[in-house]
Amino acid sequence: xxxxxxxxxxxxxxxxxxxxxxxxxxxxxxxxxxxxxxxxxxxxxxxxxxxxxxxxxxxxxxxxxxxxxxxxxxxxxxxxxxxxxxxxxxxxxxxxxxxxxxxxxxxxxxxxxxxxxxxxxxxxxxxxxxxxxxxxxxxxxxxxxxxxxxxxxxxxxxxxxxxxxxxxxxxxxxxxxxxxxxxxxxxxxxxxxxxxxxxxxxxxxxxxxxxxxxxx
Numbered sequence: 362x363x364x365x366x367x368x369x370x371x372x373x374x375x376x377x378x379x380x381x382x383x384x385x386x387x388x389x390x391x392x393x394x395x396x397x398x399x400x401x402x403x404x405x406x407x408x409x410x411x412x413x414x415x416x417x418x419x420x421x422x423x424x425x426x427x428x429x430x431x432x433x434x435x436x437x438x439x440x441x442x443x444x445x446x447x448x449x450x451x452x453x454x455x456x457x458x459x460x461x462x463x464x465x466x467x468x469x470x471x472x473x474x475x476x477x478x479x480x481x482x483x484x485x486x487x488x489x490x491x492x493x494x495x496x497x498x499x500x501x502x503x504x505x506x507x508x509x510x511x512x513x514x515x516x517x518x519x520x521x522x523x524x525x526x527x528x529x530x531x532x533x534x535x536x537x538x539x540x541x542x543x544x545x546x547x548x549x550x551x552x553x554x555x556x557x558x559x560x561x562x563x564x565x566x567x568x569x570x571x572x573x574x575x576x577x
Contacts, residue, residue, distance in 0.1 A: 370477030373502065377402075377495045378475040384435070384463035385445050392499055394463075399432040399522060400495040403513075404478045406487035408440045408448040412512045416490075417464075418456040419515050430522050434462035438488055439473060442466035484509055494521060496529075531577055544574040 371378060377400075379392045403420070405413040420434055427434055438445075445464045453459050465472055467488075473479050478488040490507035502525050507513055524535045527545065534546040549571045550556045556570050566574040 369474070370504070371475075371493070371501045373504065375501050377493065377499050377501050379499075380472050380475060382465045382467065382472055383442050384465050385442060385449060385460075386463040389463065394435075395433060395495065395497075395499065397497045399430065399497060399526070400493075401427065401432055401434050401518060401522065402437065402476070402491075402493040402495060403434075404437045404473065404476070404488040404491045406484065406490070406509050407438055408444045409451070412510070413438075414448075414452060414456065416512055416515075417460060418452055418458045420462065421452075421458045421460045423515055423519065424461055426519060427522070430519075430526065432522055435465065436462065437465040437467050437472055437478070439467045439470050439486070441468055480506075492518060494518075494525060496525070527577070533575075533577075536574065544576055547573040547575055 377391075379390065381388065381390050405416060407413065417436060420436070424434055440448075445466055449460045449464070467473050470479060473488050476491060476493060478491045479485075480489050483489055487509065489509060490511070490513055492503075492505040492507075492513065493501055494503040496502050503521055505513075505518075505521075520540055523541050524539060527541070528534055531545065532548065534548065536544070536546050539545070544566060547559065547565060550559060559565065559567075559570070559573060562573070562575075564575060568574070
């Protein structure tokens with residue numbers, strides 16, 4: 362396995378690489394499985410490990426939240442489907458939650474290499490904690506990587522999906538620490554006329570000509 366083969370990370374704006382894989386819910390073609398929904402694709406280092414157990418359980422507890430956002434969840438590690446299924450049953454017992462989303466069994470590391478989930482400097486035989494947010498057009502809209510010893514913040518992943526969907530729907534941007542219900546950022550003006558035009562918007566929270574906030 363070469364350094365280049367494990368570090369080809371899809372960038373924001375790239376088409377999410379397609380693949381076929383065995384999962385805990387059967388074999389899938391990723392793009393077909395995603396359909397017209399958003400997707401959160403995430404990797405974990407290994408089954409039957411403590412931090413991963415808390416993460417996958419929390420994803421499962423919040424699966425309804427993601428479903429309301431028309432967002433599918435799918436996990437991945439380079440364990441076998443048998444290990445995934447056994448761990449799923451174990452988590453049901455010890456964490457009182459059912460993992461209702463598929464987990465990819467990536468034994469040949471094919472998907473992990475497509476998505477740059479193997480970082481030899483961190484671990485040679487385990488995927489790092491990667492998160493990819495992919496839109497209905499199969500475009501990578503955001504990616505976040507965490508080291509093996511730091512669990513993810515699920516509130517932030519939900520917030521990220523909310524922000525992407527809100528900016529798409531409203532032609533705006535979101536400011537620092539934005540959450541649903543907060544003001545959004547009006548795109549900066551590109552012409553003199555647009556600078557003048559926005560002065561007429563009494564509903565804008567105007568900080569300067571280039572920084573205006575508004576309610577949705």
